[in-house]
Amino acid sequence: VFYIATNDGANNAPILSTNATAGAAINNKIAVVLNTNGTVGNTVAGGGGVCAAETTDAVSVAGEPALGTVVRGTANSIMVNLNGGTAVSGGCTANYVSGNLSIGARWSGSAYTTFMNGYVSEIVVYDTELSGVDIDKIESYLAVKYGVTLGHNYVASDGTTLFWTLGGGYDNDIAGIGRDDGSMLEQKQSKSINSDALLTIGAGNQIAATNQANSAALTDLQFLAWGNNDGNAAWIAVGAPSTYNLLERQWQVQETGTVGAVKIQLDVADADFDVPALSAGSVYYLVYDSNNNDDLSDETPVALTNSSGDLWETSTPVDFADGMEFTFATEVTTPPTITSGSSVSIPENTTVVTT
Structure with a gap:
């Protein structure tokens, strides 16, 4: 999933969420959220907040739209890239591979409880795994279209x-x-x-x-x-x-x-x-x-x-x-020189030095 978005500054804004198959543990429900403090994170809905192995992003997205890329990591974890650079990766295991994907809302176990409050320019979704080269191509397309600075060629x-x-x-x-x-x-x-x-x-x-x-x-x-x-x-x-x-x-x-x-x-x-x-x-x-x-x-x-x-x-x-x-x-403006007995017109805001 690729997105160009920002939140409204007052509410956390879920970009996407997944809910696992029926009967799966609550910790298997994952959301990617643009937070009001200018960070982006992937959180476990109802299961303890931010994944323990994650870090917040190194790119501030407060007040500015960001290009986000969400891809599958190892052991069914998800990884969020911001502006072409790895920002948030985590050790949360989630059975999202067999679950449902929701755009613009967060699933909390039995219902949608949080919705996207913000501004979205474009979202691109692929239902297959992409190579690193393909990811770079898509990020480059979005970067040129929306003026985003990437961290790669x-x-x-x-x-x-x-x-x-x-x-x-x-x-x-x-x-x-x-x-x-x-x-x-x-x-x-x-x-x-x-x-x-x-x-x-x-x-x-x-x-x-x-x-x-x-x-x-x-x-x-x-x-x-x-x-x-x-x-x-x-x-x-x-x-x-x-x-x-x-x-x-x-x-x-x-x-x-x-x-x-x-x-x-x-x-x-x-x-x-x-x-x-x-x-x-x-x-x-x-x-x-x-x-x-x-x-x-x-x-x-x-x-x-x-x-x-x-x-x-x-x-x-x-x-x-x-x-x-x-x-x-x-x-470069050169201050005028005035000699004894002479006069000169001095434009407004011109520096005058006396000696």
Whole structure:
């Protein structure tokens, strides 16, 4: 079972439960629950709470949808993966193999007593055992569709096409666009689901109101994915073009095939990542490694256009190549010098130093 879901913040939310055959012990009834404290667990309904051999998840799911995968472990136990990483595994033995599976409710021995209070985007159920490769393919499909960051490489439905390989230092807030006919995926614009993801990228040099409304045409098994280095919301001079400062958070793209021109949109007032303010009258810039030499200092920053309030976007198409890095920049403001007997107009919010 695969799911994209979160609870409502006030109630524990059962994703699924099983009830064993008639006459089986109460401890053979298992539920997978999104808990209000931001953890996920598989519990024994009426039989003593959380399984003794289990641990809570290492990935916080409080307030954010998570990609969960529930698979059969050894000795009839169940294992819950969160966002592609092992989160909860346990030694609870359960005769669930011959029992009934319920989605969105918890069985307590004789009746359903708890129901899903939350938000579910998609649930995928298979009635057969899947290989590790198949699990990775399904998780990758859901991750791209909903902007979830996985803890493993992203692989297409053919099982061989990798469109994001972990380990390069940019494995945070991963998102992507692309097409995969084998999984009926056509993601034409995307933003990470994480709360501090301030970046949206759209194919065909457009960002529409919805993915469906984007008219871009993509080719099967071609992808553009991106992630960041988890840098801070601060301007730095290191590695910047002359007279500019760079945002400490920087991104890298991985391209499979040729996706073509894209539009980039920056939300400078993200609730969990507030980009530093500009001086009055100035703009934000995109700086990307156009010659792909791992050096942004030799690049010419491209001015962004303010499209609406806190949203800034590219006005000309950007065509990335695999491995390119990019970030955003601001001009360095030099305080004016005033000599005796002269005058100068000073813009609002400009720093003035007297000596």
